[in-house]
Amino acid sequence: MGYKSIAKGNPTINACAFTFDDGPSKQPLEEWLDALEQFSVSGTFFFTGEWIDKHPDKANMLISRGHELASHSYYHRRMTELTEDVFLEELKETELAFQEATGQPSPNFFRFPYLNFNEENLSWLSKWGYHSITGKDTGDWAGLPAQKIVDNGSVFLYNGSILVLHSNDITKETPAALKQLIRRALNRGLKPVKVSDLLKGIGITPEYRSWKISIEVPDFNSIPLHEWTIIQSSQDRQKLAAESLEWGLDKTPTGKGSERQWIQHLTEPIKANKIIEDRELFSGQLKEDEFWGYARFGVNKEELILLDFGFREAQADTLVDLLRQAANIAKKVGCSSIVARQDMRRIHKMCQQMGWNSKIEVDEFLMAGQLIER
Structure with a gap:
């Protein structure tokens, strides 16, 4: 041929x-x-x-x-x-x-x-x-x-x-x-x-x-967390939005009205790949009354979807702490796996170091015709 x-x-x-x-x-x-x-x-x-x-x-x-x-x-x-x-x-x-x-x-x-x-x-x-x-x-x-x-x-x-x-x-x-x-x-x-x-x-x-990383939720009673917690109040969400705007994340808007846009992004549910964020799972990492990280989740059957996350200081330990928070949440909501579509290679490496089972694979959910929504 x-x-x-x-x-x-x-x-x-x-x-x-x-x-x-x-x-x-x-x-x-x-x-x-x-x-x-x-x-x-x-x-x-x-x-x-x-x-x-x-x-x-x-x-x-x-x-x-x-x-x-x-x-x-x-x-x-x-x-x-x-x-x-x-x-x-x-x-x-x-x-x-x-x-x-x-x-x-x-x-x-x-x-x-x-x-x-x-x-x-x-x-x-x-x-x-x-x-x-x-x-x-x-x-x-x-x-x-x-x-x-x-x-x-x-x-x-x-x-x-x-x-x-x-x-x-x-x-x-x-x-x-x-x-x-x-x-x-x-x-x-x-x-x-x-x-x-x-x-x-x-x-x-x-x-x-498209690609995704799938992580098997490890068998445990509880995993120790470092400053990660569920963000429940609108005041804390506003505080997170204001502080995270200064982190220099690639995803944060710039220019006229950027603060308003970012606050709106973090304080309203997001939708990605047909999955709507569960606001009751919205998590933040607090250190000495300042936010150092956030994570947003949705649920698709037995998968906990890590829709979006960001860090003030993107050290590997911060990512490990986020994965532990995700595992605890997955356990509580009855999910057997965690799925992410960003920072996949780094997450995979951290899972290997922790002894967790994970794999980077073709995202059949998206390949079936679902488009990533921006």
Whole structure:
């Protein structure tokens, strides 16, 4: 069976896609975003899972500004040198990094590092449910000057084209070149779109795979807690909201009206994945009359769902204390397992250290068609 990469969109549609590989460490990502947004254009960024783990705030910023993030492997290895197990582990780890950073599942399209792959790699990718995206290489990865990038890329501006550019510490000239390339695309009647939109033009609807961690509630009479308690009064909820706004959590709003938005978020029940929060289980960690953590739960049959949590100081011990609180609550409400969809790898490690049974697995509940609600 022949496996193919997708190198272009529908040639009858006046659209093209600007794509960017890798992920910058020293160069400001905003330089690329600003260049795109100057023309109200959205780009697709194929970044590594390692970059997403290091820069979850930037991953969130990229998506919140209307751009698209997709997988470029976890470590940026030459994928032709890997065994199938390691190859698939690269994909899985990137999906976990993506979901933990953004709260959203990763799309099922992928760009190979160095655009280097073989037939066997494509078969493994297909087995994982992915599409390989290639395109026309502008050569900017070599640190070319802006005008050379423009000259190289301009010949590829036609219906359905996918331009391969980079966003890393070498390609400092790419943002300046990008502005000229976008102008030329618009002058040729092309509409720059995200890769997901280009795929729809050839009859492919992007799909998403969600993950969860399931923890078996340990057999115990009671587990000792450190300052965790149920928050019952509206005054305590208001206090938690005001104090937690200063913790610097990625999820807290900024700008005009941010305090009001955050207070409303914490003082009203949330709904995620069709599960409504049980406000009687709303928990907080108090130290010397100040809040250091919170957790919000829902119940789905025999599962206690950890819907949302945050910490003033995200030490591992704080997470362990939260898991103990969750286990006590699960026992009281008759649940046999605890389910979480954020910080999964860290929770799994803490469970291993405590001797609890846990596993990170595909979230069949969401894969059955339930969408994550924002």
